[in-house]
Amino acid sequence: MGLILKAVGAYVLYVISQAIYNILFHPLAKFPGPKAWSTSRIPYLFTLVTGQNSFRIKALHDEYGPVVRVAPNELHINDPRAWDDIYLRKDSEIRPPQWGMRPPGIESYNVISGVGPDHARFRKALGMAFSEEAVKEYEPTVRSYFNKFTTRIDDLIAKNKGSAVVDMVKWSNFTTFDVIGELAWSKSYDCLDTGAGHAIMGVLSHFQGVIIAAAITYYPWINNALMAITPRSAFEDLKMIFNDGHERLQNRIKNGPSGHPDVLGHLAEYNKQNPNAKITDDEIEQNVFSCLVAGSECLTTAFSGALHYLLVYPSKLQRAQEEVRAAFSSEANINATDAAKLEYLNAVIEESLRLCPPLPDMLRRQLPSDAPTTIAGRVIPPATVVSVSCYSMFRSASHFSSPDTFAPERFLKDADESAKWSPDSPLNHNDMAAFKPWGVGPRECPAQPLARLEMRLFLAILLYRYDFKVAEGNYLTKWTSQQVFETWQKDPLNVEFSPAATSSGTATPVAAP
Numbered sequence: 144m145g146l147i148l149k150a151v152g153a154y155v156l157y158v159i160s161q162a163i164y165n166i167l168f169h170p171l172a173k174f175p176g177p178k179a180w181s182t183s184r185i186p187y188l189f190t191l192v193t194g195q196n197s198f199r200i201k202a203l204h205d206e207y208g209p210v211v212r213v214a215p216n217e218l219h220i221n222d223p224r225a226w227d228d229i230y231l232r233k234d235s236e237i238r239p240p241q242w243g244m245r246p247p248g249i250e251s252y253n254v255i256s257g258v259g260p261d262h263a264r265f266r267k268a269l270g271m272a273f274s275e276e277a278v279k280e281y282e283p284t285v286r287s288y289f290n291k292f293t294t295r296i297d298d299l300i301a302k303n304k305g306s307a308v309v310d311m312v313k314w315s316n317f318t319t320f321d322v323i324g325e326l327a328w329s330k331s332y333d334c335l336d337t338g339a340g341h342a343i344m345g346v347l348s349h350f351q352g353v354i355i356a357a358a359i360t361y362y363p364w365i366n367n368a369l370m371a372i373t374p375r376s377a378f379e380d381l382k383m384i385f386n387d388g389h390e391r392l393q394n395r396i397k398n399g400p401s402g403h404p405d406v407l408g409h410l411a412e413y414n415k416q417n418p419n420a421k422i423t424d425d426e427i428e429q430n431v432f433s434c435l436v437a438g439s440e441c442l443t444t445a446f447s448g449a450l451h452y453l454l455v456y457p458s459k460l461q462r463a464q465e466e467v468r469a470a471f472s473s474e475a476n477i478n479a480t481d482a483a484k485l486e487y488l489n490a491v492i493e494e495s496l497r498l499c500p501p502l503p504d505m506l507r508r509q510l511p512s513d514a515p516t517t518i519a520g521r522v523i524p525p526a527t528v529v530s531v532s533c534y535s536m537f538r539s540a541s542h543f544s545s546p547d548t549f550a551p552e553r554f555l556k557d558a559d560e561s562a563k564w565s566p567d568s569p570l571n572h573n574d575m576a577a578f579k580p581w582g583v584g585p586r587e588c589p590a591q592p593l594a595r596l597e598m599r600l601f602l603a604i605l606l607y608r609y610d611f612k613v614a615e616g617n618y619l620t621k622w623t624s625q626q627v628f629e630t631w632q633k634d635p636l637n638v639e640f641s642p643a644a645t646s647s648g649t650a651t652p653v654a655a656p
C-alpha cells in the first residue's frame with residue numbers, strides 16, 4: 144500500500160513539474176493560447192474525441208490571433224503564408240508519429256502512412272493513376288455509375304407518382320464508393336444495385352475510432368494496456384476488409400480490367416517502368432484502401448455540402464440550374480470537359496469546399512528537430528508540431544468577408560464591382576491565398592482531377608435532370624452543428640427530387656446555414 148501511495152505521489156509530482164515547465168520554460172512558452180491547453184495535451188484530445196476540435200480551434204484563433212498554442216508542443220497557424228512555409232519545406236510530408244499509424248497486423252505502408260522514399264514511390268505511381276489523361280479515360284465508367292444513380296431516383300419517382308425523397312448523404316456515399324471500387328480494382332461494391340452499404344463501408348467510416356486510436360497513442364501506457372485486454376475478435380472486421388481487398392486484387396490480376404482502364408492498370412504500368420522501385424502487391428492493396436477511404440468520404444462530403452448549401456440558398460440553386468440547362472441541349476451531352484467551363488457551377492463547387500472542407504483539420508506536420516523554422520514571419524522552435532486548419536482558415540473573417548455566407552460569386556471572375564464596397568458583402572474581400580482545400584506540397588491530394596471530374600459531372604447531371612428541395616416535413620441540420628472526426632459526421636440530408644420543370648419560380652432562402 145505504501146509503495147502504491149509513493150508511486151501515485153511521484154506521478155502527481157511529475158505531472159505538476161511538467162505543467163510548470165510547459166507554462167514557464169518550454170520553448171513554446173511565449174506563444175499565446177489558453178493555459179490549460181499549454182499545460183497538457185488533454186484539452187486538445189478531449190475536443191478531438193468529442194468531434195469539437197475544428198470549432199474550438201477556430202474560436203481560439205478568433206480569441207488569440209493567427210498563431211495559437213494548442214498543446215504543449217503544438218501550434219495552429221491561421222495565416223495564408225503558412226501554407227507554403229509549412230507544406231513546401233523539405234521533409235514536409237512528415238507527420239507527428241502518433242498520426243502515421245498502420246492498422247494492427249499490417250506491415251506495408253501506404254501513401255498516407257509512408258514517408259521519405261516510400262511516400263515518393265507511392266506518389267509517383269498514384270500520380271500516373273490520377274493524371275488528367277488517366278482521369279479522362281475514367282469518365283465513361285464514372286458516368287455509367289451516375290446513370291445508375293439517376294435510374295434509381297427515376298424508379299422511385301415513378302413509384303411515388305412524381306417525386307422521390309432520398310437521403311443524399313447515404314446515396315452520395317453509395318455512388319462514390321461504387322465508383323472508386325470500379326475504378327480502383329475493376330469491381331464496384333454494388334451499393335447502388337442493392338440499395339445498401341457494403342460491410343467494408345462500416346469499417347472504413349469509423350473515423351471516430353481512428354481519432355481515439357491516435358489520441359491514446361499519445362499516452363503509450365493506455366495504448367499498451369488497451370491492446371493487451373482487447374480480444375483478437377475485435378480485429379475481425381478489419382481482417383475481413385483486408386481479406387476482401389486481397390481477393391479483389393487477386394481476381395483483378397487473374398482476370399484483367401473489366402473493359403475499362405483502372406487504377407491497378409496504371410500501377411502495373413508504373414511497376415513496368417520502374418523495375419528498381421516497384422510497389423509490392425501488399426503495398427498496392429494498402430494504397431488502394433487509402434484511395435477508398437479518402438476518395439469516397441471526401442467526395443461524399445463535397446456532394447452533400449454543395450447540395451446542402453444550394454438548398455439553403457434557392458436563388459443560387461436556381462442560377463446554377465439555369466446555367467446548366469442553358470449550356471447543354473440534352474442530358475446525354477453533359478460531359479466533364481464542357482462542365483468545367485460553367486463558371487457558376489464551378490463557383491458553387493469552390494464555395495462548398497470553402498464552407499464544407501472534406502478534411503477540415505488533419506494536416507499536422509512535424510518540424511525538423513535540428514533547427515528552428517520560420518513560418519508566416521515567426522521563428523518556430525525545432526520539433527514543434529504545426530498545422531493549418533482548413534476550417535479556421537476558410538471561415539476566418541480576416542480572409543473572407545461574411546465568411547459563413549454561401550456566396551459562389553466570390554469565385555466569379557467578373558463579380559459585381561459595386562457589391563465590393565459594402566463591408567458586409569461577401570465580395571468585399573476574399574483572400575484566395577488562404578483557400579487550399581486540396582492541401583499543398585508533397586501530400587497535396589493526388590486525386591484532384593478525378594474529384595473535380597466527379598463533382599462537376601454529378602452536380603451538372605442533378606441540376607439538369609431534377610428540381611429538388613428539402614423534403615416535406617424535414618429540415619436542414621446546421622452544417623456546423625455536425626461533429627468532425629477527421630471528416631464531417633454527416634446527418635441525413637433528405638432531398639425531394641422531381642423531374643425538372645421547364646420554368647422555375649422566384650426563390651427565397653429557407654433556413655439558416
Ligand code: HEM
Pocket residue numbers: 254255266323433434435437438439441442445496500501502505506507580581582583585586587588589590591593594
Ligand atoms: C473534394 C474531394 C477531395 C478533397 C477536398 C481532398 C482533399 C485532400 C487533402 C487536403 C489532402 C492532404 C492531406 C495532408 O496534407 O495531409 C488529401 C490527401 C489525399 N487524398 Fe484527397 N481529397 C479529395 C478527394 C480525393 C479522392 C477522390 C481520392 C482518391 C480517389 C483522394 C485521395 C487522397 C489520398 C490518397 C491522399 C493522401 C496523399 C498523401 O498523403 O500523400 N482524395 N486530400
